[in-house]
Each structure stands twice: as structure tokens, then as C-alpha cells.
Amino acid sequence: MSSAQYLDALKTRRTYYNITPKSPIPDARIEEIVQQVVLHTPSSFNSQSSRAVVLLKKEHEKLWDIVAEVLKPVVPEGGWPATEKKLQGFKSGYGTVLFFEDQEPIRRLQEAFPLYQESFPGWSEHTSGMIQLSTWTALELEGFGASLQHYNPLIDQKVKTAWNIPSTWNLIAEMPFGVPGAPAGDKAFSPIEERVKVYGK
Template sequence: MGFFDKVFGGTEEAGQTGKKDFLTAVEERRSYYSIQKEQVVSDERLKEVIEHAVKHTPSAFNSQSARVVVLLGEHHEELWNMTKEELRKVVPAGNFSPTEEKLKSFSDGFGTVLFFEDQAVIESLQQQYELYKDQFPVWSQQSSGMLQYVVWTALELEGYGASLQHYNPLIDEEVQKKWHIPAGWNLIAQMPFGKPGADPGPKEFKPVEERVKFHK
């Protein structure tokens, strides 16, 4: 059973339950900053879930410009050590302790998902559709945001906790060199994940009635 089968239900009879499961996953997806290295599902299952998300998340003009790199084990730890050293260059030494502690919380996790957008795809569409030239970079970001959310929610369903981080463009060059990332892949976000080590705590909500309007 794939990720979307699990979310939406594999049969018509399961449809109502599937909808409830999806909304529950949406509700329970939170930012987890206390994560552990303990493996929750097999690497094969993790690969299946992320590949499924990349394949089926929508994109403008079906451009499929999203690119993903998953770092586990030493690769995951090296990413956050690398980030720490890059930040050390720009954060005053006297203020670095909280930054180092935060980065360690990411490194303590099981892995990291790196989200990229392939600029060659976007530039090709800009050449093909001159009228929408200025919109393709915007739509690219929107599509990446959808993919990040799908992966985040999928990880929640599998039992992992995750958060979304943005240390780009500070780390772009080092990431590109270390993992042989094509020059045209633009790093958008980093998602460290692992077994939840602590509850994320309560979340405050503004009145939804002020945020949603229905006209019928």
C-alpha cells in the first residue's frame, strides 16, 4: 500500500475513513525540534514514501522541476556540521552557543531531506511561454512548498517527526561540492527528521472564521 492509499483509503468503502486519516495527519503534522536517530521504518519504505511524494505532487505545466536528496547516517551528520561551520563564520562567537545547540538538535535526528528546484526546467518553460515568464519562478516555489508539505505529512504518518529549515544560500556551495549536486539545482529547504523525542507542545490558532469566507 502506497502513501496516498494509506492516507485516502485503498477502496471506496475505506473512503470515509481515509478522509479522516488525512485530516488527522494534517492536524498532527507539527515542527519537532527534539528528534532522535532511532529508525522508525525501513530505508526501503522511506525511499518509497519520498519517491511517491515527488512523483505525485503537482507542478505548474506539469514541469516536475522538483529534485530531492535524502541524507542518512554520516551524510546527515556532515550536513549539519557543515552548516555549523558556515554559520560560525557569520555569527559572533559570544552568541554562537544557542546556534550550535539548535544545529545539534537537527544532527541528533535520523536524516535530512534536501529540496531543490531545477532551474533548467524553469528557464526552458520561460522560453516556451513568454507570456508567463515572470510567473514560472513563483510557481516553482509554490510547487516546492506543496512537495515539502506532502513529504512532511508523509513522514508524520510513518512515525517520524520533522521540521523545515532554511540555511540556504549560506550552505549552497558546500552542499553542491560535497554531494555533487548539479549546478542548476537551486536549494530551497532542508527537513531534518527522526523519531520524536518530545511532544511539540500546544499550538495557538487564530479564529478560523476570520480566515475563511464562504459565499453560497
């Protein structure tokens, strides 16, 4: 693959809120994509602290029922219909990838390298961000639409209980995906000249 092909994949990646419970690829391929992304994404000091849980079909729906159950008591009554509609949109997809960071390898590195102990948690989230983007882009190349959500930490404990997640895994983000049911919305860009500077050319 050339850099142009890679950049084209990044350019076409978008946020899809309208997704359907369909998949253009076998479940085994979805699993393989997430495994390969997690396996080959670099991490600081090779910590390999990133974790992922793939929820498909009924398990995926169960997650969004949990989110609704947790949110309803804390969302203002007048705002609940809009929130419920949004959550139903996520639930109508095919699956969700949950992204976690395991704190145990991070703690080991903090003990081994005390000079950098305050930096390791942030560095681990850098790796998680790379994994999220790579997963998102790979799924979209296969015909899925996805979005990135953050209902953590409100849902953390119920998620850990529902899927027997180790206590040391911190939930970072949730990515619902499915075949798009409608085009992605328009995307606005700030001037790139204000965001990237080059010296010495």
C-alpha cells in the same frame, strides 16, 4: 482514504526539534516515500522541476557539520552557543531531506511561454511547498518527527560540492527528521473566520 483521514494526518503533523537517530521503518521505505511524493505532486505546466536529496545517518550528520561550519563565522559570538545547540539538535536525528528546484525546466518554460515568464519561478516553489508538506506528513505517519529549516543560500555551494549536486538545482529547504525524543510544543491558531471566507452558502 477519506477526507477525514487525510485531514487528521494534517492536524497531527507538528514541528519536532527534539529528534533521535532512530528509524521506525527501513531506509528503503524512506526512499520510497520521498520518491512517491515527488512523482505524484502536481506542478505548473507539468514542469516536474522539483528535486530531492535524502541524506541518512553519517551523510545526514555531515550536512549539519557543514551548516555549523558556515554559520559560525557569521553568527554573533554571543549568539553562537544557542545556534550550536539548535544545530546539534538537528544533527541528532536520523536523516535530512533536501528540497531543490531545478532551474533548467523552468527556463525552458519561460522561453516557451514568455507571457508567464515572471511567474514560473514562483509557481515552481508552490510545487516545492506541496512536496515539503506531503513529505513531512508522510514521515510523521510512519513515526518520525521533523521540522523545516532554511539555511540556504548560505550553505548552497558547500552542499552542491559535498554531494555533487547539479549547478541548476536551487536549494529551497532542509527537513531533518528522526524519532521524536520529546513531544512537540503547543501550537496557537489565529481565528479561522479571519482566514477563510465563504460566499454563496
